[in-house]
Amino acid sequence: MTSGHLRSVLMLIVALCSASASNWLYLAKLSSLGSISEEETCEKLRGLIQRQVQICKRNLEVMDAVRRGAQLAIDECQFQFRSRRWNCSTLETVPVFGKVVTQGTREAAFVYAISAASVAFAVTRACSSGELEKCGCDRNVHGFSPEGTASEQNTGGRASSLRLYKRPCVSPAGFQWSGCSDNIAYGVAFSQSFVDVRERSKGQSSNRALMNLHNNEAGRKAILSNMRVECKCHGVSGSCELKTCWKAMPPFRKVGNIIKEKFDGATEVEQRKVGTTKVLVPRNSQFKPHTDEDLVYLDPSPDFCDHDPRTPGMLGTAGRQCNKTSKAIDGCELMCCGRGFHTEEVEVVDRCSCKFHWCCYVKCKQCRKTVEMHTCR
Numbered sequence: 001m002t003s004g005h006l007r008s009v010l011m012l013i014v015a016l017c018s019a020s021a022s023n024w025l026y027l028a029k030l031s032s033l034g035s036i037s038e039e040e041t042c043e044k045l046r047g048l049i050q051r052q053v054q055i056c057k058r059n060l061e062v063m064d065a066v067r068r069g070a071q072l073a074i075d076e077c078q079f080q081f082r083s084r085r086w087n088c089s090t091l092e093t094v095p096v097f098g099k100v101v102t103q104g105t106r107e108a109a110f111v112y113a114i115s116a117a118s119v120a121f122a123v124t125r126a127c128s129s130g131e132l133e134k135c136g137c138d139r140n141v142h143g144f145s146p147e148g149t150a151s152e153q154n155t156g157g158r159a160s161s162l163r164l165y166k167r168p169c170v171s172p173a174g175f176q177w178s179g180c181s182d183n184i185a186y187g188v189a190f191s192q193s194f195v196d197v198r199e200r201s202k203g204q205s206s207n208r209a210l211m212n213l214h215n216n217e218a219g220r221k222a223i224l225s226n227m228r229v230e231c232k233c234h235g236v237s238g239s240c241e242l243k244t245c246w247k248a249m250p251p252f253r254k255v256g257n258i259i260k261e262k263f264d265g266a267t268e269v270e271q272r273k274v275g276t277t278k279v280l281v282p283r284n285s286q287f288k289p290h291t292d293e294d295l296v297y298l299d300p301s302p303d304f305c306d307h308d309p310r311t312p313g314m315l316g317t318a319g320r321q322c323n324k325t326s327k328a329i330d331g332c333e334l335m336c337c338g339r340g341f342h343t344e345e346v347e348v349v350d351r352c353s354c355k356f357h358w359c360c361y362v363k364c365k366q367c368r369k370t371v372e373m374h375t376c377r
């Protein structure tokens, strides 16, 4: 074998090893898929594996929702990680997070969970908005519900986690299920087939595949377990003689908050064989086992302190803004990894001396003030 051959074989091995199941997130980098009308378009989309190309061809109308889901996942990741050392910044490459999420770290767990959730969310939204032919509102939610038994009527949801909106109106007679209930079952099923496909095709054998699948499912659970009932009153001047209710997903920010909490409390796991099946169990046997809704990870995270040109996406924290008075991860001590920080005075424009005018608006002045801004060395 010539050295050229050897090099290409090595590069192939590197490419295969670093191939990440979240490559499809690259779809977020496309401006819009509008309505992809041609099956060939699916083959040109970067980041999809062959099985995803097939799903794309069979579900052309859903693909723009998938793209919006990818964007939603990246935006939410950047919001939730805005004051952490790794801030979820993306590259113009596949995979969009560079090599940062190719290890089985807590960060990878978050990215997988939020991505699986975002596809379920965006596809469900598209169903409810009437954008898709294959799905619409959830018509299984119908009929009349006596007050207080909303949870039993609710299909697929968890009775205990349902909360009825407290409304000033009282409708002693109960309410009518009506309006458009979010078809979360369709969105979740689509997410399972599209997002999980790479792991499933590996035969679920590697511990990394088990980790990804678990976290994908946990992400979708963050929506499923937090479905709520929204209602509207009808009748003379809101007297609420008739109340109609429907099932709705939580706002995606709430889903992001839940998954971030799971990230903070994620369980480090290892693979164990139980009979013939492989399962993930807590590495520390003193810890209570994780639930379906918790995030799990296999590898400790790097410290994310320094820029590493060999690890795309590992930008380091130099130049990051930090909080001088905080002792948490957004504080200059931890954020800058002890390297110290610069302080400069910057002028900001703010609203001030706000006055309430009868009736009803608030008028403010614009004030300039100088504040100290700290950035890591």
Ligand SMILES: *[C@@H]1O[C@H](CO)[C@@H](O)[C@H](O)[C@H]1NC(C)=O
Pocket: 078, 082, 087, 088, 089, 315, 316, 317, 318, 319, 320
């Ligand atoms: C993340 O941090 C890098 C510096 O490490 C900065 O260039 C980038 O703008 C930040 N991205 C976001 C989304 O805040």
